[in-house]
Amino acid sequence: MATDVALTVNGSARTVRVEDPQTPLLYVLRNQFALNGPKYGCGLGQCGACTVLVDGEARRSCSLPAAQAAGRAITTLEGLGTPENPHPIQKAFISEQAVQCGYCINGMIMQSAAFLAKNKAPSEAEIREALKDNLCRCGTHVRILAAVQRAASDMGRG
Amino acid sequence: MDGTPGTLPRRGLLAAGAALVVAFSLRNEAEAQEKPVPTSGPRPVPLGRAESFLAFHRDGRVEVFTGKVDLGTGIRIAIMQMVADELDLPLSRVSLIEGDTDLTPDQGPTWGSLSIQVAGAAIRQAAATARHHLLARASAHLGVPAANLIVLDGNVHPRVGGASVSFAELLGDAPLALAVDREAPRKRAADYQVVGKSIPRPDVPGKVTGTHTYMQDLRLPGMIHARIVFPPAVGARLVSLDEGSVRGIPGVLRVLRRESFIAILAEDEWAAIRGHDTLRAEWTRWEGLPEQAKLYETLRAGPFAKTDTAGAKGDAAAALGTSARRFEATYDFAMQSHASMGPSCAVAQWDGRRMTVWSATQATHWTRLEVARMLGLEQPQVRVLYLDGAGCYGRNGHEDAAAQAALIAHILAGTELAGRPIRVQWMRADEHGWDPKGPPTLIALKAGLDASGNIAAWSSEYWIPQTTELAPIENLALSFAGIAQKTVINPGNIHNNAVPGYEIPNHLATLHRLTEPPLRASWIRSPGRMQNAYAIEAFMDELAHAAGADPVAYRLRHLKDERGAAVLRAAAEKAGWREGQAAQGPKDDAILRGRGVAYARYEARTYIACVAEVEVERASGKIRVTRCVVGHDCGQVINPDGLANQIEGQVVQTVSRTLIEEVTFDRSRVTSLDWASYPILTFPDVPKVEIASIERQDEPPWGAGEMAAVVIPPAVSNAVFDATGVRMRSIPYTPEKVRAALAGRA
Secondary structure, three states: OOEEEEEEEOOEEEEEEEOOOOOEHHHHHHHHOOOOOOOOOOOOOOOOOOEEEEOOEEEEHHHOEHHHHOOOEEEOHHHHOOOOOOOHHHHHHHHOOOOOOOOOHHHHHHHHHHHHHHOOOOOHHHHHHHOOOOOOOOOOHHHHHHHHHHHHHHHHHO | OOOOOOOOOHHHHHHHHHHOOOOEEOOOHHHHHHOOOOOOOOOOOOOOEHHHOEEEOOOOOEEEEEOOOOOOOOHHHHHHHHHHHHHOOOHHHEEEEEOEOOOOOOOOOOOOOOHHHHHHHHHHHHHHHHHHHHHHHHHHHHOOOHHHEEEEOOEEEEOOOOOOEEHHHHHOOOOOOOEOOOOOOOOOHHHOOOOOOOOOOOOHHHHHHOOOOOHHHOOOOOOEEEEEOOOOOOOOOEEEEEHHHHOOOOOEEEEEEEOOEEEEEEOOHHHHHHHHHHOEEEEOOOOOOOOHHHHHHHHHHOOEEEEEEEEEEOOHHHHHHHOOEEEEEEEEEOOEOOOOOOOOEEEEEEOOOOEEEEEOOOOHHHHHHHHHHHHOOOHHHEEEEEOOOOOOOEOOOHHHHHHHHHHHHHHOOOOOOOOOOEEEEOOHHHHHHHOOEEOOEEEEEEEEEOOOOOEEEEEEEEEEEOOHHHOOOOOHHHHHHOOOOOOOOOOOOOOOOOOOOOOOOEEEEEEEEEOOOOOOEOOEOOOOHHHHHHHHHHHHHHHHHHOOOOHHHHHHHOOOOHHHHHHHHHHHHHHOOOOOOOOOOOOOOOEEEEEEEEEEEOOOOOEEEEEEEEEEEOOOOOEEEEEEEEEEEOEOOOOHHHHHHHHHHHHHHHHHHHHOOOOOEOOOOEOOOOOOOOOOOOHHHOOEEEEEEOOOOOOOEOOOOOOHHHHHHHHHHHHHHHHHOOOOOEEOOOHHHHHHHHOOOO
C-alpha cells in the first residue's frame, strides 16, 4: 500500500511516496532524493557502504525502512560538505588521499562523523574499533586511519 | 592545478544520454558543462596516430584519450602527469577521456599493471611526437631554430626572448594529424616538472562528497530497474516460472524470460528487489561441482587440456638424483572472490540502431565485441562507456551485467518498453556467488641442495586452469539465455612467475592445465603470479632453513640481479633485519612472534620484497600480521603517493587473502554468499605498512598495481614458521588450520 513518508534530509523537509512502507531508506535517498553518497553494498547491514546519520547516529540505510526514519534528522555524505566547502572529515580524506575506488568511503566518513562527535581525541586503536564493521576491499585502511586521526586533530583545533 | 574535483558533467550526462562524452578533467563541473567536449561522434582511433591519443583545442586545453580506465588505482592522474610534462603544459589544461569505444583507442583491457608501462608510454610517445612536430612548426613560424626554442605553458618561446606562439595558434583550425614517431625525443627525466610529484587525484574530492558519479549512480530518464534471478545451482536450467507470483507487487513491469535467463523489470528499484525475492520458479537439479573437501585431489586428477613446460634449464631430474640432499613440499592456494564492495551494475539502451552500454568493465573494447557478437550486431553498432565502479581486481561480474543489460534492452525492442534504458544491478549474493573466481591452485615442488647448501636442482608442477587461447570466461548472459558462447575474455598468463627468479643450474616447471576448473576461473590481482610466488618463496625459506642459512642471505646467494638484490636489501634494512635474529618481542607462551621475508621479480618487470612480522595466538590459532615492510622498484615513479596507495592496498588486501579468504561451495553452488560467510580483513587486524621505494627516474616506468601482492603470502607464511616452528602450506591460514598445525596435525 502506497504510503507518504515525511523525511528531513540534510536539513530540508520533504514528503515522498513509497509503494511499500518497508522500502529501505537507501533506495529512497538514492532514487527519490538523488543522493548518491550512500551506496548499495550488501543490503544486509554487513559492509557499511550505505551508512547515513539518523539523529546523529550512524545507521545502515540499506536495512532501515524509510518509514522508521520519518520525523528524524537524516544526514548523508552530501549533507556534510561539498567539494568546494568540505567538512573537516572530508577535507582530511582529501589531504590523506584516503581513497582508492572510493565505494566504501561514504560509510567510512559517516561512521567517523558519528564517532568523532562522541570521541574528540581518539587513539588509533579506538578508531580501528569504531570502524571495525566498515569494510574496504581495496585496502585503503592505512590512509583512512590517518585521515580520521587528522580530522580529529583538525576539529579539535577548529 | 586548480584543485577542483574531476567529475562527470552530470547534467549534460543525463540530458545527452547516448551521445554523452564522458570527460574526467581537472576543470570544474560548471566549466565542463559550458564547454561540452567537441568530439561527439565516433573518432578514428588507430594506435599509430598521435591524434588518437591527443586533441589540442583552441583555448589551450589538451584532451587525452586512453582505452585504459582508472579502477581506483590512480592511473587517471598519472597519465595526465605524463602528458602535461611531455608537452610542457600546466596540468589544469589537460583532461582525460578513458574507456569509451567511440572515442578512445583500444589499448587492451586494464589488467596486468600495464596501464602506465604500456598505455602511458604510448601516450607519452604520442605527446613527444606532437611536441616535436609543433616545435618544428614554431621554428618556421617564428624564424628561430627549433633548438633555440622552449615551451612554457603551451607557448613556444625563443630562448632569448621575443614573440611567442601557442600550440593552439600553430594548429589553427587544422586538427593534429600525425603518425606517432617512435624516435621522437622525449624529455629527459631531469627536466620533469610534474612527473615524480605526488599530485592529488582529481576524483577524490567528488568521491568523498557524494558528487562523483559511479556506475551504480547513473540514472537516465525512463530507466527501468532490473534484477536477475540467478539459478539455484551453477548448471541448473529453468523448468517453469510462475509470473503470477510477482503480479501483486506494485511497480513490477514484467518478468522477462529467455531460456533460463530471468529478469524482473520494474519502475522502482525496491519493486525489482521484491520481485526478485518473491518470484517462484522451478529449476532442474544440478550437482556438478566437486566435493570441496577433496578439491585438490580433484585438481590432481584432471582431466587436462594439456601439460606443458613454463621454463626449463639443464637437467632437473638428473640433478635431483645426484643432489646431496633432497626436499619436497606441496602447497595450495584457495579459490577466492573479487568480493567487490559494490555488486556489478550496468545500464544499456537500444535505440533500434545502436546499443549503448555503460559499464565499470576493465575491458570496454572487449565488452563491445562480446555484446556485438551476442546480439549479432556489428561492433560499430555498440558503444561501451566506462564509469567508475567499486574496485574490481580483474574480471568480476561487470561484463556479465553489461551483457545482461544489453540482452534485456535488445529483447524489449518492439514492446511497449522499447528504447528505455535498462539498469541491471546484482545483489550481494549474486556477486559473491557468481563473480568468476581466482582459481584454486595446487603446486608441488622438489629441490636438491649441493654439499654447500646451494640449490642444485629445482622442479615444480602446477595444477591450474587452462588459459589464454584455450578457455575464455563464459559470459553468464549467454549461458543463461542459451546463446552459444562467443566470448573473448580469458584468464591471462597465470603460469607467469612459475620459474624461480634465482640462479639455479637445473630447473623444470611443468603446467597441468585443467580442462574444467571448478566454477568460472578469472584473474584476480596478480593472478597466478601470487600463487606461484607463494609456493616458490615459502619453499625457498624451507631450503634456507635446511641449509642453516639466514633467509635474506640465502636469497642473496642465489640472486645475481643487482636491482633485485637492492630491493631485497632495502626491505631488510628498513625492517631492521639482522641475521639470525628473530623478530622483536618475547616468545612467551600465549603469543608467538616471528618475521619472514620474501622476494620476487614480477615477470621481467617490477622487483618486490617484503619483510612481514606476525603474532600467533597459540590458544585460538589466530594470526595477526603486525607489520609489512615492502621493498619496491618499478623504475620511474610517476606519482609517489599514488604508488604508496597501491602498495598499501595490496598489503592489506593480500594479508586478507592469505589469512582469511576462501570461497566455499557444495555440489550445486557457492555457499559463501555474503560478508559473514566470506569475511575479509577489518580495521583491528590491519598491519602497519612501510615502504622502501627505490625510484629510478631515468628508467622506463613499470607497473605497480599488483606487483607487491606476490610477496605478501610467502612473507607472512615464513613469519608464521619463524614464530611457531611449524610450516603451513595451505592458504588461507585460518585459526583452525593454525591450531591443527600447532597440535602437529598439519
